[in-house]
Amino acid sequence: MATPRVVSLLPSSTEIICALGLEEHLVGISHECDYPESIVDRPRLTAPKIDLHGSGADIDRAVRALGQQGLSMYRIDAEQLRAVAPDVIITQDQCEVCAVSYAEVTQAAQAFCGPHVEVVALIPNLLQDIWADMRSVGRATGRLPEADALLAACFERVNTIIAETIMIPEPPRVAAIEWIEPLMLAGNWMPELIQLAGGRDGLCKPGSPASVVDWEALRAYDPEVLAIMPCGYPLEKTMSEVPALMRLPGWETLAAVREGRVYAVDGHAYFNRPGPRIVDSLELLTGLIYPDMFGEFLEDRDWAYRRMN
Template sequence: MRIVSLLPSTTEILFAVGAGDDVVGVTFECNHPPEARRRRIVSTSSMPEGLTPAAIDAHVAAAVARGEDLYRLDAGALADLDADLVVTQDLCAVCAIDVTLVDDALAHLGCTADVLTLDPHTLDDVLASVLRLGEATGRLPAAQGLVADLRRRLDVVREGVARAADRPRVVVLEWTDPPYAPGHWIPEMVTLAGGECVLGVAGEKSTRVPWSAVLDARPDVVVVAPCGYDRAGAQAQADALVAAGTLPDGVLVHAVDADAMWARPGPRLVDGIEELAGVLRRHRDEARGTQEV
């Protein structure tokens, strides 16, 4: 089987279930595992490089308003690869190439590849997508084993959280300029990690909010998780927010590898939950110690 993956998350899943050797085409963002970088790139971004978060938001809003695509599909590369299966998404036009572009390109090329479209909104949806990819690629037993291990790890976190006396109030910033409250699986991640997600709704889209909403939420912890940024990029934005006095006084600010463990609907979401559970546990311990003193 010859597979083209148009999502970084599905590329990760395909390699994780043992179908990596079948992957012949990927996007410019497919960087995990490292060997994925050696596959032919068939999708790139139309966004200029070096933009600030505010400029990125403005560029995306303007492009969407004009009906322009944010990604470019290399139809020639797609034709050369002669794929049997193309994996794409129908979740977010800002995150990856739109499925309609893929369908149109395949029809134009006369390509008969099967198109598997994934649209996860919750953690259960993400795990279900692992099974769908396993089934589509003939790796269902491996996919089932992966899902079972991820659920086991989530159970360990859940058991640890069950013993906690309280739940810190958590604001996750999916973007910082302007601020965006989280949606999709991220509020679930906070809940599973032992926090109370005080902005954003599980299973829904992320939403732009004013800074006053962040302050009014009275968070104990602010998780800086700007979509598409690694930990260093998120840390730089977190540091800027702290230096500017934008966040509430005394709040714990934690920057995460959003690109790897929060924004991509793949196995590493569980890594993000485990990390946040540790952060919130330490926050509770420190708060308890302060109260005792």
């Protein structure tokens, strides 16, 4: 098959597409796509309807207000979509807060691009779904062998970690915070990442979406390692939100706080993008939990985390 013209409406699928060697065939991206840096000049086909530069509480209120009105958080530039003339559009059918909905993309594709366009919806809830989505993109773009090679490389790195962490007799209690106001714990694939990294997540079920948690429940769990990774927040933004956590009653009594094992991390580049860099996220998390054993994972990513004393 001829190499298709591809539009990616997710940062994670953009990373998958480029990892499959299709960067030159990527003709349109979302407003959030920023990696690799070589794609940032592509036409951007989506835009948010809310201000994403406000506080976490402000963003949450705006999202809930749109949801109550039955409105989407994002808009599609239909004329730009028509102009780039894609053969394949990669989107998602998991979370309307994360990107344009599958229904909206399908309607726009039919109305402005024609019936020949294939719309591929990614639905990553668990790690196995992320791996399957890589193959789905490979299949839709005629790059299935490349997708299988990419997965083999990912599995080799994951297995290197498992070979060490599976032997740890008493995994520490780990909590991953995905949003601060309201307080939410990271779900979906994050409990699996925590387990693979040699930690124990006693609060979240793998595959379940991020959930609001009562502060007293988190205090009772008393995590020994606490990773703060708000979805879409680069490190600097994450660090600016951490004081809201520190003001909560009993913060200083948490084991993670007492032992100096509270970390702010880049939730924009890592953890919240279900693509090839989910393995980088696993390596970073493993290094944070076991810096003595896996310090090499931290050396190359020192820009992506800060210990919060």
